[in-house]
Amino acid sequence: MSDCIFCKIANGEIPSDFIYEDEKVVAFNDLNPQAPVHFLVIPKKHYASLNDIDSKETFADIFSAIPKITAKLGIKDYRTIVNTGESAGQTVFHIHVHVMAGRKFNGLAG
Ligand code: 5GP
Ligand code: ZN
Numbered sequence: 001m002s003d004c005i006f007c008k009i010a011n012g013e014i015p016s017d018f019i020y021e022d023e024k025v026v027a028f029n030d031l032n033p034q035a036p037v038h039f040l041v042i043p044k045k046h047y048a049s050l051n052d053i054d055s056k057e058t059f060a061d062i063f064s065a066i067p068k069i070t071a072k073l074g075i076k077d078y079r080t081i082v083n084t085g086e087s088a089g090q091t092v093f094h095i096h097v098h099v100m101a102g103r104k105f106n107g108l109a110g
Contacts, residue, residue, distance in 0.1 A: 001046045001094070004046055004093070004094050005092060005094070006040075006042050006046075006092055006094035006096060007046050007094060009026070009028060009042075010026050010042060010043075010044045011044070016028045017029070019039055019069060019072075019073075020041075020065060020068065020069045020072070022061075022065065023044075024043060024044060024045075024058075024061040025041055025042060025043050025044060025061050025062055025065050026041075026042060026044060027039050027040065027041045027042075027065065027069055027099075028040060030098065033100075034098075034100060035079075035100035035101060035102050035103050035105075036101070036102030036103055037073065037075060037078070037099070037100060037101040037102040038098065038099070038100045038101075039069070039098075039099050040096040040097065040098060040099070041062055041065055041066060041069070041096065041097045041099060042062075042094060042095065042096045042097075043058055043061060043062055043095065045058070046094055047094070047095045048093040048094065048095070049084045049085065049090060049093060049095055050082055050084045050095055051084060051085075052095070053095065062095075062097055063097070066078075066080065066097065066099055069099070070099070070101070073101075075101045075102075077101060078099055078100060078101035079098075079099070079100045079101070079105050080097055080098065080099055080100075081097070081098040081100070082095070082096075082097050082098070083098075
């Protein structure tokens, strides 16, 4: 999608340091990290949210990349979050999985 910031990151229109890339997904550090490690994993193909994903393979592409990345970073414990919809906190409408680590997380709120 031409006006989607994460499409622009994924296709290189906005230069970014990818911490991981394969044929289907890329991962890059969050601009406003909420933990010492905080990166986002996105499919290269545009899906506005979890509600729009139309193939099981896409879930597999995204989630199977995560342990590869965390292993590469030497991270054992991490939190994954997917916000779906504005009132759930989604601000960028290209699906992304937040992966956070490096601090203690207490329950769902923090
Ligand atoms: P959401 O609130 O949609 O779940 O998460 C969007 C995330 O994208 C936020 O944590 C925000 O900091 C991050 N973000 C927004 N714009 C950019 C950007 O241009 N570059 C990067 N690296 N992260 C971004
Ligand atoms: Zn997009």
